[in-house]
Amino acid sequence: MRIESLKAIYPNYRNVASSWRTHLWQIVVEVRTDTGVTGYGYGGGGLASLPIVNGHFNELLVGESLNSPEDVMRIWDCLYYESLPYGRKGIAMMALSGVDLALWDALGKAERRPVAELLGGVRKDRIDVYATGPDSEWYAELGVAGQKLTHRWAGRTDDAVEAASKARQVMGADTKIMFDVYMSWDADVAVRMANDLSEFNVYWFEDVLTPDDLATLGNLRPKISPINLAGGEHEFGVVGFKDVAEHGSYDIWQPDITWCGGITAGIRICELASQYGIPVVPHRGGEVWGLHLIAASNSCSNLAELVLGRQDTATDDLWVGNPAITDGKLSISDHPGFGVQLNEAML
Ligand SMILES: [Mg+2]
Numbered sequence: 001m002r003i004e005s006l007k008a009i010y011p012n013y014r015n016v017a018s019s020w021r022t023h024l025w026q027i028v029v030e031v032r033t034d035t036g037v038t039g040y041g042y043g044g045g046g047l048a049s050l051p052i053v054n055g056h057f058n059e060l061l062v063g064e065s066l067n068s069p070e071d072v073m074r075i076w077d078c079l080y081y082e083s084l085p086y087g088r089k090g091i092a093m094m095a096l097s098g099v100d101l102a103l104w105d106a107l108g109k110a111e112r113r114p115v116a117e118l119l120g121g122v123r124k125d126r127i128d129v130y131a132t133g134p135d136s137e138w139y140a141e142l143g144v145a146g147q148k149l150t151h152r153w154a155g156r157t158d159d160a161v162e163a164a165s166k167a168r169q170v171m172g173a174d175t176k177i178m179f180d181v182y183m184s185w186d187a188d189v190a191v192r193m194a195n196d197l198s199e200f201n202v203y204w205f206e207d208v209l210t211p212d213d214l215a216t217l218g219n220l221r222p223k224i225s226p227i228n229l230a231g232g233e234h235e236f237g238v239v240g241f242k243d244v245a246e247h248g249s250y251d252i253w254q255p256d257i258t259w260c261g262g263i264t265a266g267i268r269i270c271e272l273a274s275q276y277g278i279p280v281v282p283h284r285g286g287e288v289w290g291l292h293l294i295a296a297s298n299s300c301s302n303l304a305e306l307v308l309g310r311q312d313t314a315t316d317d318l319w320v321g322n323p324a325i326t327d328g329k330l331s332i333s334d335h336p337g338f339g340v341q342l343n344e345a346m347l
Pocket of ligand 1 (some may be wrong): 180
């Protein structure tokens, strides 16, 4: 089949957390083909990414053939190199992620196979979920494998100790407890926290420093052991993760498949990770875009993140047909492509 058109849309979100996200949250990318198959992808970069997709990438892609995973990868390389003067990382790569995912979805639909099967087949039928947010009681009811608490440094460790203590008590001894600190700690704080939280068997500290601090992260890693250092949601492409690997910055890599360059970049990052013996736990990996990679890749741990927040939190349901949590786990559906439909009421 051949690509007829490419279109990016910024949905009407009502429930986006304030920060850069209010302006630059996720885009929908639609790719139409001459066979009538339409693929959908989910990228980043918000309104700023629309001219990249609707202008430059559209101009490059119309008429291109799309018949195999190799075609998707060839297109990815073309878009990467053509956008390189203004791209490589950040918004252009977030836009490219959405295009890449739409191409994989279209290919899966054309072949009537889930994307995971295009990636070599489903190796994990039932994937453990961990929930991000404060609602331990709800997560325990769902039976998920872990809870990730968010923490921002405010000059004290006792608030983190209190949160870990409560989570451990409600979630039980066998679950994973993690902390995502969104670049608000420094290395000394991380060491203090590792000491003060030692009795709670914390699985990882995430996003401790910025992605510009790869060498410092590499030095910090042994100092907080056995707690793992996790990160990578702000890193892009296999080129970015080569830097991460060379600095030994993280025990666990967390590329965001809707930002880092899509499934194509995800495959390459997973290959690199396996060379270094690093497990990959994609950021927001419980959403279908990461879930298909987790299901198919031996480099990915059996662990998928869902940002659930509180049970009563209002959400924007942009995609319909997401797999439901059963017994704390997720499975990909056998529907073609990523197996979700766009909620057009949000466009
Ligand atoms: Mg995070």
